[in-house]
Amino acid sequence: MTTSPESPSPGERISTSNAEDVLHDVETQVDALETQFDMDPLDNARRLLLVHAHPDDETIGTGASMAKYAHEGALVTLITCTLGEQGEVLVPELEHLAADKDDALGVQRIDELAVAMEALGVKDHRFLGGPGRWRDSDMMGREGNNDPRCFWQCDFDEAVGEAVKVIREVRPQVMVTYDENGGYGHPDHIQAHRVAVAGFHAAGDPEQFPEAGEPWQPLKLYYTAMARSSMQKVIDWFRDNPDAPSFMGPEVTDASDVPFTVPDEDITAEIDARDYFDHKMAAMRAHKTQIEVDGPFFAMADGFGHRAWGLETFVLAYGDKGPTDPESGRETDLFAGVE
Numbered sequence: 001m002t003t004s005p006e007s008p009s010p011g012e013r014i015s016t017s018n019a020e021d022v023l024h025d026v027e028t029q030v031d032a033l034e035t036q037f038d039m040d041p042l043d044n045a046r047r048l049l050l051v052h053a054h055p056d057d058e059t060i061g062t063g064a065s066m067a068k069y070a071h072e073g074a075l076v077t078l079i080t081c082t083l084g085e086q087g088e089v090l091v092p093e094l095e096h097l098a099a100d101k102d103d104a105l106g107v108q109r110i111d112e113l114a115v116a117m118e119a120l121g122v123k124d125h126r127f128l129g130g131p132g133r134w135r136d137s138d139m140m141g142r143e144g145n146n147d148p149r150c151f152w153q154c155d156f157d158e159a160v161g162e163a164v165k166v167i168r169e170v171r172p173q174v175m176v177t178y179d180e181n182g183g184y185g186h187p188d189h190i191q192a193h194r195v196a197v198a199g200f201h202a203a204g205d206p207e208q209f210p211e212a213g214e215p216w217q218p219l220k221l222y223y224t225a226m227a228r229s230s231m232q233k234v235i236d237w238f239r240d241n242p243d244a245p246s247f248m249g250p251e252v253t254d255a256s257d258v259p260f261t262v263p264d265e266d267i268t269a270e271i272d273a274r275d276y277f278d279h280k281m282a283a284m285r286a287h288k289t290q291i292e293v294d295g296p297f298f299a300m301a302d303g304f305g306h307r308a309w310g311l312e313t314f315v316l317a318y319g320d321k322g323p324t325d326p327e328s329g330r331e332t333d334l335f336a337g338v339e
C-alpha cells in the first residue's frame with residue numbers, strides 16, 4: 001500500500017520530481033519483455049480487467065485507478081488491442097520509428113507500456129491475440145483504416161474469441177472499456193469497445209467459444225468517462241494560462257461542445273486514487289514517444305495537481321450499481337456491491 005505523506009494537497013501546484021523517482025526506479029528494474037506473468041489469477045479476491053486500444057490510453061484514462069487497485073492487492077489485467085504503430089513520435093531522436101519512415105514504433109511502444117505498467121504496479125498486461133496481431137488503424141478517415149492488418153478490419157469473431165480467452169482465464173468481476181463512440185471516435189477505440197462488450201456477454205455463455213475455457217460471467221462493465229464539469233475546469237484553466245500548451249484551440253470555450261465529455265449526472269462512479277498520482281505521472285513519462293513532458297498533459301497536471309489526475313470517473317454500462325456515496329450518489333469503488 002502506498003501512502004504519500006508529503007503529497008501536496010489537491011489543487012496545489014505540484015512538482016513532477018516524485019514521478020521522476022518512481023520512473024527511475026522502474027527503469028532500472030524492468031527488462032521489459034523478460035518478465036513473465038506467472039500468478040494464479042484466483043489468488044486475488046478482486047479482479048479487474050481493462051480493455052484499451054493503444055499503449056498510453058490505459059494510463060491517461062485509468063492509470064490512477066489501476067495503480068490503486070493493484071496496490072490494494074487486486075489482480076489488474078490490461079488488454080491492449082494494438083501496438084499504436086500509427087502514433088506520432090514526439091521525441092526527435094526516435095522520429096525514424098514512425099509509420100511513414102522505419103515503421104518500427106510498435107516495438108518501442110511495447111517497451112514503453114512495460115515500463116508504464118511497472119510504474120503503476122500492474123503485472124498482468126497483454127496484447128489482444130498477442131503483440132502485433134492487430135495493427136493500429138490510424139485516425140478515422142485515413143488510409144490506415146483500410147489496411148487489412150489493422151484492428152478496424154479485424155475478423156470480429158476472432159478478436160472477441162481472444163478477449164473471451166482472457167476473461168475466462170483471469171475471471172474478472174469487473175471490466176472497463178470505452179463507450180460506443182470509443183471516447184472520442186478513434187476507430188481502434190470504437191473497435192475496443194465492441195470487442196470488450198461482446199466479450200463481456202459471450203464469456204459467460206457456454207455455447208459461445210467453447211474452446212476458449214470454462215464460462216465466466218463478469219458482473220459489471222464500466223465505460224471510462226470524463227465529467228463535463230471537469231472538462232470545463234480544464235478549458236477555463238487553459239484560457240487563463242494562454243502560454244501553457246493546450247489540447248484544443250481557443251475557440252473551445254464550452255465543455256458541452258467537447259464530444260467525449262459526459263454530463264455530470266450520468267457519471268456513476270468516481271474513484272479517488274489521488275494517492276497514486278505519482279505513479280500515474282511516472283507511467284505518463286514512460287510513454288515518452290507519445291506524451292511530452294512539457295506538453296499539455298503535464299501542463300494540466302501542474303494546473304490541477306492531484307485532483308484532475310487522481311480522480312477518475314466511470315459510467316456503469318452493465319450490471320447492478322452498488323452502494324453509493326450519499327452526497328455524490330456515485331459509487332466510490334468499482335467493486336461496490338460485488339462482494
Ligand SMILES: [Zn+2]
Nearest residue numbers: 053054057186
Ligand atoms: Zn488510443
